[in-house]
Amino acid sequence: MRCRDIVRELADYLDEALDPTLRASIEEHLCKCEDCRIVVDTTKQTIDIFCNSEPAPLPQTTRQRLHEALAKRLRRARPGASPQA
Amino acid sequence: MEKSPVNSPKLNPVQHHTLPSQVVKADEPELVAAAKSGDISAFDTLVNRYERKIFRLTQNITQNREDAEDAMQEAFLKAYEHLDNFEGNSRFYTWLVRIAVNQALMKLRRRRPNVVSLDEEIDTGEDTMPREIEDWGPSPSDRYEQTEMGDILSKAIGDLDPSFRIVFQLRDIEQLSTEETAEALGLSVPAVKSRLLRARLKLRQRLNPYFRRGANS
Numbered sequence: 001m002r003c004r005d006i007v008r009e010l011a012d013y014l015d016e017a018l019d020p021t022l023r024a025s026i027e028e029h030l031c032k033c034e035d036c037r038i039v040v041d042t043t044k045q046t047i048d049i050f051c052n053s054e055p056a057p058l059p060q061t062t063r064q065r066l067h068e069a070l071a072k073r074l075r076r077a078r079p080g081a082s083p084q085a
Numbered sequence: 086m087e088k089s090p091v092n093s094p095k096l097n098p099v100q101h102h103t104l105p106s107q108v109v110k111a112d113e114p115e116l117v118a119a120a121k122s123g124d125i126s127a128f129d130t131l132v133n134r135y136e137r138k139i140f141r142l143t144q145n146i147t148q149n150r151e152d153a154e155d156a157m158q159e160a161f162l163k164a165y166e167h168l169d170n171f172e173g174n175s176r177f178y179t180w181l182v183r184i185a186v187n188q189a190l191m192k193l194r195r196r197r198p199n200v201v202s203l204d205e206e207i208d209t210g211e212d213t214m215p216r217e218i219e220d221w222g223p224s225p226s227d228r229y230e231q232t233e234m235g236d237i238l239s240k241a242i243g244d245l246d247p248s249f250r251i252v253f254q255l256r257d258i259e260q261l262s263t264e265e266t267a268e269a270l271g272l273s274v275p276a277v278k279s280r281l282l283r284a285r286l287k288l289r290q291r292l293n294p295y296f297r298r299g300a301n302s
Binding site for chain 1: 220258
């Protein structure tokens with residue numbers, strides 16, 4: 001297994017979508033190749049940073065416009081709906 | 086870049102990132118059922134729960150504040166109007182994300198008709214081998230305040246080609262499965278995987294100056 005092969009399989013490796021034999025080969029390579037270990041680790045951190053990032057609160061005006069539009073159109077879309085909002 | 090074996094190398098255990106079930110609260114089916122029967126306040130609860138995530142999604146796809154806002158509004162309105170078509174075979178949030186993606190893509194294509202063709206062949210001639218290989222150390226994101234961190238991430242993902250950005254957004258931020266992402270975008274599973282790999286590597290490279298050891302210290 002070469003470094004190029006590690007990069008090619010990287011997404012499936014991180015998603016745990018590889019068969020055990022290929023996975024073992026990759027981990028054997030990672031044990032002896034520091035550069036590949038860093039690439040795997042920093043790519044995983046990249047995913048985690050985005051995955052764990054909290055979305056910013058909606059700007060107040062954006063939120064107000066959203067809820068006004070919803071209030072106006074929801075009742076029109078479903079005339080029989082009970083206006084409990 | 087292969088090096089001689091090192092003593093007792095530490096392999097960080099790779100853990101599968103969080104699954105979509107993490108964003109779904111247990112009361113969601115009840116809220117959806119109530120909204121279906123006409124309870125607007127139940128739908129309002131769902132809107133309040135997901136409005137931030139949906140706005141981030143439409144913002145990341147369109148890269149335009151006005152379009153993002155319109156796409157978000159339309160997504161929630163369409164979701165409500167078509168609630169009867171939601172049969173509960175998937176999570177409500179996944180269904181909502183797909184609606185929002187469609188709305189955002191329409192806005193993006195209208196504004197940039199020559200730029201976005203998700204199903205076109207991506208040039209694979211570019212070498213994917215990472216060039217900057219520097220360790221980031223533990224918890225690199227802790228070095229930044231939340232607002233600054235948000236700006237760094239927004240810029241990094243905003244600079245990606247749309248066809249990479251949208252796949253990454255659905256797969257790694259919204260945590261749809263590869264198959265769900267492929268279905269939502271009308272792409273093949275191999276195309277999603279190929280774009281996801283490139284997106285992840287490009288983002289890694291773009292975050293490197295901020296997170297490598299010694300950065301921001």
